[in-house]
Amino acid sequence: MIFASKPVSVVCGVDLGIPGGTGSYDRLESFLLPVTQWGKQYILTTVGSTNKKQGDIFRIFAFENSTVVHSAYWIKVLLSGTYTELILGENLTSFVNCNKPCQVVQYIRGETIGSKKADTSMIVLPSIKQFKSYYRVLCSHISGFYSSATITIEERLTNGLFLNGVKMSYLNWIKISGTKYVWTVVGMPGTKLATFYHSSRDGNFGLLVYGWNGDNSYAYPGGFTFQHYSTEDDKTNQMAPFNWTFRDKLTNYGNKFVIGFTSQYSLRTYGYIGIAIAAHFDTNVTIITQSTSSVPLNVAIHMKEGDFLEYGLPRSLRMQGIQNNGIQVSSTMNISIECFNYYTGGDGYLALPTDALGVTYVVASYTPYNSVARAKIGIVSIHDETTILIQPIKNAVIEIGGTAYTHAGPIHVFLGKLQSMQVTSESDLSGTMIFASKPVSVVCGVDLGIPGGTGSYDRLESFLLPVTQWGKQYILTTVGSTNKKQGDIFRIFAFENSTVVHSAYWIKVLLSGTYTELILGENLTSFVNCNKPCQVVQYIRGETIGSKKADTSMIVLPSIKQFKSYYRVLCSHISGFYSSATITIEERLTNGLFLNGVKMSYLNWIKISGTKYVWTVVGMPGTKLATFYHSSRDGNFGLLVYGWNGDNSYAYPGGFTFQHYSTGK
Secondary structure: OOOOOOOOOOEEEEEEEOOOOOOOOEEEEEEOOOHHHOEEEEEEOOOOOOOOOOOOEEEEEEOOOOEEEEEOOOEEEEOOOOEEEEEOOOOOOEEEEEEEEEEEEEEEOOEEEOOEEEOOEEEEOOOHHHOEOEEEEEOOOOOOOEEEEEEEEEHHHHHHEEEOOEEOOOOOOEEOOOOOEEEEEEEOOOOOEEEEEEOOOOOOEEEEEEEEEOOEEEEEEOOOEEEEOOOOEEEEOOOOOOOOOOOOOOEOOEEEEEEOEOOOHHHOOOOEEEEEEEEOOOEEEEEEEOOOOOOOOEEEEEEOOOOEEEEEEOHHHEOOOEEOOOEEEEEEEEEEEEEEEEOOOEEEEEOOEHHHOEEEEEOOOOOOOOOOOOEEEEEEEOOOOEEEEEEOOOOOOEEEOOEEEOOOOOEEEEEOOOOEEEEEEOOOOOOOEEEEEEEEEEEEEEEEEOOOOOOOOEEEEEEOOOHHHOEEEEEEOOOOOOOOOOOOEEEEEEOOOOEEEEEOOOEEEEOOOOEEEEEOOOOOOEEEEEEEEEEEEEEEOOEEEOOEEEOOEEEEOOOHHHOEOEEEEEOOOOOOOEEEEEEEEEHHHHHHEEEOOEEOOOOOOEEOOOOOEEEEEEEOOOOOEEEEEEOOOOOOEEEEEEEEEOOEEEEEEOOOEOOOOOOOO
C-alpha cells in the first residue's frame, strides 16, 4: 500500500512477465487509480479479437476489510490490501460486482491475432459508472503496429455508436452472459487518432485500446468519468454532447418539403437535377410528383440514422410555364435536403420545410448574361386552390408559359397542390413581389449571370425566405478561400418602407421592394445591420481557387439570429467537385468547434472588422456528408457551403433556426 500526504501519480507493473505462466512474456505496466476512484461493478472482456482461444486474467483488489466480490463463478471475501484472481478460459467475458469499492486489473495473455504475434499487457479497468459517451484515443505511430478498440455497451444502446463521424452499423455484437451488456472489437489498422462517440449524451460505453506488433504491445482504457470529491460533480475529459435534438425548434430540418427546379439556359434538357437527403434519425422517406411531362413518381426509401442519399430526378421536372412539376418529399422523422441543378451552368440550394415557408416574398435574381439568358422565378404550391399575385418591378417584361406581360400591374394565377409556375424575363427581376393566399415555395435566380459584370458566368439559383423569416443583423464573408483577390457582391432587400441599412461604408434608406448593393473589394468581409427586417443575398464572384476554376453562385444568407450550433451538410457526389465550408463565429466561442467528432483546433481565424466575429474556410475534399457542431448548445455559428468544378458550382447556407410564428418559439 502507498500513502501520501499530498496527491501523487503512481505507475506499476513488471519489466518481464507471463500472465498465467505460459505463452509469451512482455513488459506489463499501468497507472493506478487512487482508492477514492475505485468502483463496484465491472465488465470483463478480452481485447484484440472476439475469437481468441482463451480469456484473460483479472485481479480484484480490496482496500476495506470484508469486501465481498461476486463473480459468475464464485463469491469471495477479501481483507484490506489483498486480492483474488479470476481466470477466464473459453468464456472470453464475464463480470465482477463488489459490495465495497474495488480495483480490477486485467492481465492480457499473449496470443497470435491475425497471423501476428500479440504480446501480453495490463490494464487498470474502468468501472461501469466510469464509462463515457465520447472517447478520443491515440494509437502507436510506430510502423507495423496493429491497433484495436474493444467496446462494451448496453445492448439497447448499440444503434447510436459512431467512429470518426461514421455510424458503426456493421458491428457483430456478442452477449455477455449474466449482464445486459454486449461487446465487440473494432480494428483500427493504420489509425493514429480515432474518435468514438454515442449520439445520446447518456449513451455511455466502455472502451479499451490494444495494440500489438510481435514482441511489443500496449493497452489502456479509452477514458474515465471520475467523481470529484470536492464538489461531488462528475468530472471527465468528455466534450459536451453535439447531437442536439431537432425537435425543440423550427429549423431547416423537417418532415415535409415541397421543391422545384427552374429551367436551364435556352431551355436545354440535358444535365442533372437531383436532391441530396440527410437522415438524422431512422426514417421512411417518400418522394412524390404529379407531373404530366414525365412518369409520376411515388418512391419510398428507408434511411438509417446518419445515412445520406443523393437521388436523381427526371430532367423533365424542370419548370416551364404552369405545370404539375412540383416535388414533395416527406419523412416520418426529420431530414434535411439540398437541391442541385446542372448543365451549361450549375447551382444548388437548401430546401426549406413547409413549416418555414410563407405567403410573401421579395425576389432576388440578377442581370442575364446575354439576350438568350433569362432571370427566373419558380413557384410551387403546397396546397390546393392557392391564389398567386405577382407584382413585377417597374418596366419589367415578364413571360409565363409563352405569354408576355408588358404592363406593370399585378398578375393573378391560380395553382393547385404541387402545381408549379416559372416566370422569366430578359431583365433582372430583383424586387418583384410575390403574394400568395397560402404558403408557397419559391426559388429564383438567372440561368447565366456574371456578378459584378466581369469574370466567369454561371447559373445563379437559390430558394427565397418569406419576409416573416427575415432578420436584421448579418455577417458578410466570401466563400471557398480566405485568400481571394476580391470580395463578393451583396444585395440588401426591404419589404417595409423606411428600412434603414447600416454598413461599414454607408447608411441608406430603402423603400418597399427595393434593394441596395454592397460590393466588397480587398476587404473580403463586412456586416449589415437593418432597423427593420431585411433580406441579404450574396452573389459569389468567379475566381480560381487552388488552381481550379471556381464559378459564380448565389446564397440567401442567414441572419445572426438564425445561426445554429449543429449542422449536417451534404456535398455534391459528382466526381471532380471540391467543397468547402465558411464558418463565422464569435471570437470567444472558437475553442468549441468540431468536425465529424474531431476538434478543429488548427484553424486560422480572421477578425471581421467592426464586429465581435471571426471567420475561416475549411476545405472538405472528397467529402459527401459532414457534421459541424459546437460543444456548447449556445455556441451558435454561421456556415456556408460552396462547391466548385470548373463551369459548375453550388452554394447554400448550412442551415437556419427559424421563428415559429404559430407558437412564438
